Amino acid sequence: MSVRSPASTDGPAGDLRPVVEAVHITKRFGSTTALSDAGIVVRPGETHALVGRNGAGKSTLVSILTGLQAPDDGAVAFDGRPAPPLGDRAAWRRRVACVYQKSTIIPTLTVAENLFLNRHDRGRGGLIRWSRLRRAAQELLATWSVDVDVRQPASTLSVEQRQFVEIARALSFGARFIILDEPTAQLDGAGINRLFTRLRDLRAHGVTFLFISHHLQEIYEICDQVTVFRDARHVVTAPVAELSRPALVAAMTGEDVTLPEADHPPLPADAPVLLSVRDLVTPSGAELSLETRAGEVVGIAGGGGSGKVEVAEAIVGLTRRAGGTVAVDGRVLRPGRVPDALDAGVGLVPQDRHREGLVPLLSIAENVTMTVPERIARRGLISPGRRDAVARSAITELAVKAAGPHVPVADLSGGNQQKVVMGRALANDPKLLVLITPTAGVDVRSKQTLLGVVEQVRRRGAAVLIVSDELDDLRICDRVLVMFAGRVIRELAHGWPDNELVAAMEGVDLHHA
Incomplete structure (x- = not known):
């Protein structure tokens, strides 16, 4: 593999001035070096990927490329001209815009x-x-x-519509260089396809994209070039077609990283049923009946509109079910009552960590233990020592990258925030662990850690429900129920071909196509 520096001039438009060029960028925050002599070059008409683990320096580079902060060293140029002064926001908007994972639409x-x-x-x-x-x-x-x-x-806009509105708003200022920060994190397969079609159309009209994603398969589908950051430094820039997936992962991590593969031993015949869902109906009309036994990992897969998230939220009480019953280890749960689910031994990682999973201004310790006050109480009062001990255990077990339990979760990267949400889900030693899109928007290493926890929970005899359309999430399942238009249409045992699962999520039966 040939390694190219960020100042390389070869590529599809090598004879044109770069849309943006950042060279020798260094940025420090106190004793922390967020970027060290890093850089990137994006050429006209490209969709250029920027990848790296959480904490690699991607967000800091974006803040510098969009004029939100200045580098300590180095320089940024647009179309061969120095970047405007930070105070000239109008000039920055004419050059660059970012569509963030967390929408800026009011x-x-x-x-x-x-x-x-x-x-x-x-x-x-x-x-x-x-x-x-x-x-x-x-x-x-x-x-x-x-x-x-x-x-x-x-x-009232969907996630997809909000993104298109934000892109149109950026283009209205005159910018033809758009940064997309995890644009597919909350989209289903059909939405991703529509987004990619729109990006190709916009490229044909002279728009250039910097595409930030943890989904490596998307890099190979939509991007021309890829730049990898690791530990605050630029590692490699190369044409996507010349960089294999193992080489890309190795560049991101500095080592070979493989996602966990569950052993999938046969369940004992006497394994008790820990989750019983009978004739559940959600307010939107989705339906589910399901039994999950101790030590079993069951997936619920489907695209947008399939009903998979709605049934999961009805199971744990985030939404009030319209009909049916849910029982955990024989205890029937009250509809729409999350505290009742927690008392029955349910641990939850919700779909949206920003809105449902975290209190950003509270510390890691406060977030991890907020659902188990009885575990950290002494004589009726919260014991800071017990609270911090539980948090330190979660930090160690989940490899949370933080100085200690008192760090506000708002200061953590996305992958580490998701680990905190997982830590809270595990804090009550759950009988049933429900994970809704658990690895959305996290890096390869964080995904490895989060999915590795599932195997540990299974071995302790709990039941796990994984609700996702991510193949990596579903591969660790013993079986997967596929939902389409609010109904379960297929059940696949472990070892299914990926194309069969993907087709089923799109409502296609390959055996009768």
Whole structure:
């Protein structure tokens, strides 16, 4: 494998000035070096991947490329010209925009208001001309083929629609270089395909992308070039076609990393049923019946609209089921009551760690132990010593990269935040562990740790329910129930061909196609 430096000039547009060039970038935060002599070159018309483990320096580089902070050393140039001063936000918006994993759309405003926030067309007396605003918004979205009603509240947009609106907003400032931060983390397979189709269309119209993702298969599907960061440094830049998957993973981690493979021993005939779901119906009409025994890992797979997340949330009480019963180790759970599920021995990793899994301003210790106050109490009061001991154990077991239990979770990378959520799920030694999209938006090493925990939980005799459309998540399952349009349409035993599982999630039976 030939290694190229970030200043390499070969590529699909090697004779053109780079859209952006960052060279010899160093950035320190106190005693922590976030970037050390790192850099990247993105050329016109590329979709250029930026990959690396959580904490590799990707987010810091993005903040420098978007003018949110200045490097301590090094320089950034756009189209061969030095980057604008940090205070000139308008000049930065004309050059670059970032669509973050956590949306910057304001949900209480309409689509039109979000598109032209703080730059409304005003008439006499400084009053906003709403008809002109909506017309301009419609024209903007039509230009970039975004099919959204500009009058609707942004809170009603799907994740996919929010991303397209944010891209259109960035393009309206004149930027033709867009950074996409984990754009597929909350999309199903069909949504990802639509996103990639749109990106290819935009590239044909002169838009260049920096694509940040932990899903390596997406890198090979949509990207031309890939740059790898590791431990705050640039490691390699190369054409995607010339870098094998094992070589890419090795560049990211510095070693060969393989995801855990469960042994899948046969369950004892007398293994007790720990989860019994009978005739469950969700408010949206999805249905599920299921039994899971001690030591069994069962997957529920499906795309968007399949109902997989809805049934999982109804099982654990995040939503109130419309019908049916759920019992954990013989105890029937009360509908829509998370505390009742916790008391019965359920541990949960929810779908959205930002909204449902974490309290960002609280510490690791406070987040890990918030559902088990009785475990850390002494004479009716919370014992800081016991709380910290539980947190330290979770930090060690899950390899959380943090200085200690008192670090706010807001200061952690995405993968380490997800480990904290897992730590809380394990804090009550659950009989049933429910994981909803557990490895979305985390790096390869964090994924390895999180999935490795499942095997430990299984061996302790608990039951595990994994709700996901990620093949890596599902491969550790003993069997997988595939949902489509609110119904279970297939059950596959471990050892299924990947193409059969993917086809089933899309509603296709390969045996009768």
